[in-house]
Amino acid sequence: MGLFDGFKVTMSQVFRPRVTVPYPQKKRPKPLxxxxxxxxxxxxxxxxxxxxxxxxxxxxxxxxxxxxxADNPPDDPVSPGERYGFVYEINYLRCIHCDLCVEAxxxxxxxxxxxxxxxxxxxxxxxxxxxxxxxxxxxxxxxQPWEDWRPGDERNTSAWMRATSPNGVAAxxxxxxxxxxxxxxxxxxxxxxxxxxVTGDAPMPEGExxxxxxxxxxxxxxxxxx
Amino acid sequence: xxxxxxxxxxxxxxxxxxxxxxxxxxxxLLVAVLLYIWxxxxxxxxxQNRIGPDRAGPYxxxxxxxxxxxxxxxxxxxxxxxxxxxxxxAPYLAAVPAFTAFAIIPVGDTIxxxxxxxxxxxxxxxxxVLFLLAMSSIAVYGVFLAGWSSGSKYPLLGxxxxxxxxxxxxxxxxxxxxAVVLVTGSLTTRDIWTHQHPWNWNLWQLGVVPFxxxxxAATAEVNRPPFDxxxxxxxxxxxYMTEYAGVRFALYYLAEFMNTITVSAVAVTLFLxxxxxxxxxxxxxxxxxxxxxxxxxxxxxxxxxxRATLPRLRYDQLMDLGWKRxxxxxxxxxxxxxxxxxxxxxxxxWGPSHSAWNAVTIVACVAGAGIVYFGGLGAAIRVGAKRxxxxxxxxxxxxx
Numbered sequence: 001m002g003l004f005d006g007f008k009v010t011m012s013q014v015f016r017p018r019v020t021v022p023y024p025q026k027k028r029p030k031p032l033x034x035x036x037x038x039x040x041x042x043x044x045x046x047x048x049x050x051x052x053x054x055x056x057x058x059x060x061x062x063x064x065x066x067x068x069x070a071d072n073p074p075d076d077p078v079s080p081g082e083r084y085g086f087v088y089e090i091n092y093l094r095c096i097h098c099d100l101c102v103e104a105x106x107x108x109x110x111x112x113x114x115x116x117x118x119x120x121x122x123x124x125x126x127x128x129x130x131x132x133x134x135x136x137x138x139x140x141x142x143x144q145p146w147e148d149w150r151p152g153d154e155r156n157t158s159a160w161m162r163a164t165s166p167n168g169v170a171a172x173x174x175x176x177x178x179x180x181x182x183x184x185x186x187x188x189x190x191x192x193x194x195x196x197x198v199t200g201d202a203p204m205p206e207g208e209x210x211x212x213x214x215x216x217x218x219x220x221x222x223x224x225x226x
Numbered sequence: 227x228x229x230x231x232x233x234x235x236x237x238x239x240x241x242x243x244x245x246x247x248x249x250x251x252x253x254x255l256l257v258a259v260l261l262y263i264w265x266x267x268x269x270x271x272x273x274q275n276r277i278g279p280d281r282a283g284p285y286x287x288x289x290x291x292x293x294x295x296x297x298x299x300x301x302x303x304x305x306x307x308x309x310x311x312x313x314x315x316a317p318y319l320a321a322v323p324a325f326t327a328f329a330i331i332p333v334g335d336t337i338x339x340x341x342x343x344x345x346x347x348x349x350x351x352x353x354x355v356l357f358l359l360a361m362s363s364i365a366v367y368g369v370f371l372a373g374w375s376s377g378s379k380y381p382l383l384g385x386x387x388x389x390x391x392x393x394x395x396x397x398x399x400x401x402x403x404x405a406v407v408l409v410t411g412s413l414t415t416r417d418i419w420t421h422q423h424p425w426n427w428n429l430w431q432l433g434v435v436p437f438x439x440x441x442x443a444a445t446a447e448v449n450r451p452p453f454d455x456x457x458x459x460x461x462x463x464x465x466y467m468t469e470y471a472g473v474r475f476a477l478y479y480l481a482e483f484m485n486t487i488t489v490s491a492v493a494v495t496l497f498l499x500x501x502x503x504x505x506x507x508x509x510x511x512x513x514x515x516x517x518x519x520x521x522x523x524x525x526x527x528x529x530x531x532x533r534a535t536l537p538r539l540r541y542d543q544l545m546d547l548g549w550k551r552x553x554x555x556x557x558x559x560x561x562x563x564x565x566x567x568x569x570x571x572x573x574x575x576w577g578p579s580h581s582a583w584n585a586v587t588i589v590a591c592v593a594g595a596g597i598v599y600f601g602g603l604g605a606a607i608r609v610g611a612k613r614x615x616x617x618x619x620x621x622x623x624x625x626x
Binding site: 022 | 273274275276277531535536
């Protein structure tokens, strides 16, 4: 009878695993492409990736990024390019973590970590400066005292490069791959990446994979060293 | 037959035992309400695949205590337009009957304290069940005086709805209770229990119908889902207690849950054999209490299940169900029970004890009477509905 079906539905819920997660005690695993607090990346030689082009600031819908570029000092360059990010600030009271800055960045200087639990109690802490955003020499984010970093939050911040190489090296032309991640190396390809083409039906010839593997990792290529 | 406690005159010990029983009942009800609110929230969370309160104490068992403490520290608002005295009185008119009604529930057999035999029941007045009905009627005063004295139109409308609902279903409930009284031949709850002891439960002694009528009417009477139109937060501002805050609001809340426990206890007493159950020789005084609370627990949990499952009725559906279905049905059943009782008493030859053929005749008569009765009723309802239709056509399509 229709009337009693409803009673069955509700009672059957008792024996199912709970949907609710008691948040502060237990935490869900975060998605691979989770948008959290930003980091400013470095190359493996310690050079900053940011070239101060302000594309991130231009694309930001919340207008929370402030960048001022400056010319690299010739004797002690900060980044491999002509200019570097002299001032880099993100106001986290405004940031909506849309990831558009990461997509706009031509050098993958800015990426997002998985950290989202950073509740500051001072407005000044909300504006992250370049010093706070930059990763350290090991490629690890600098952890602020009010941030609750969990294992894995700093992982998988590298960007997915679409169909071309970031630096225009011919060996990478037309090939999709992860760019290197300081401190973690290059992520293994996921399903549908690198070993297969973008449509996923024609696998890439073995020779090309070998060539791609043989190419020097990011940071050791000649063009990285300006 | 009164409580054996008072059989040998009243001395100090008897007075003390009575006071002890009063305090125990009061404390038990308060604790039971706290636990029931917690259990309701926890169980409905289970039924909805959630976790529910789990912060205060183990499994959140202290949650309602924490809520109570919070509510006691809140400001006690008094609306400027309120009728001050009645506004202050109304919550007690709702809460006190809820407490008092439980006093006549037999929770167990006789025990002896310091040489005095006494019922495990606070009071066993000769008017018994009538007292219950009276208390539930007084609770209606608490509801409609709250709305009236708030000096605001929303509580007034809410209280009109609420009291209309409670009064409507009281009729069906009383008729279902009357059937119980009819077979017992006594109004006292004690007699009603002992008459059912051990397995002659009224649930099947009367056919299941009065029991079903009772639970439906009682659910409506205490404003529990699916009859919680009184505080239908999608439709109303907040019902009759819109203007109440702090302790007074808590009293209404308390009364609501206490009423649920009380009507469940009444249902257990009237239909489910009260403290009766399998007899166990070990600790014979304890087991009736256990059976009683076990039945009570199952019953109040079933209310939570109802709440989790059934959608709320519309107001006209509520009234239709009460007036056009439950009241005629319970009246029919009451007359049926009465007819069979009379037949038994007068030893008429068509009693079921005389021959199987008579049983068939009885069933046929009952069915025939039912067809005539409900057919006439249905025709009357249809005529009424048609008249409403015509009225609304005359009024230009507006349903009046």
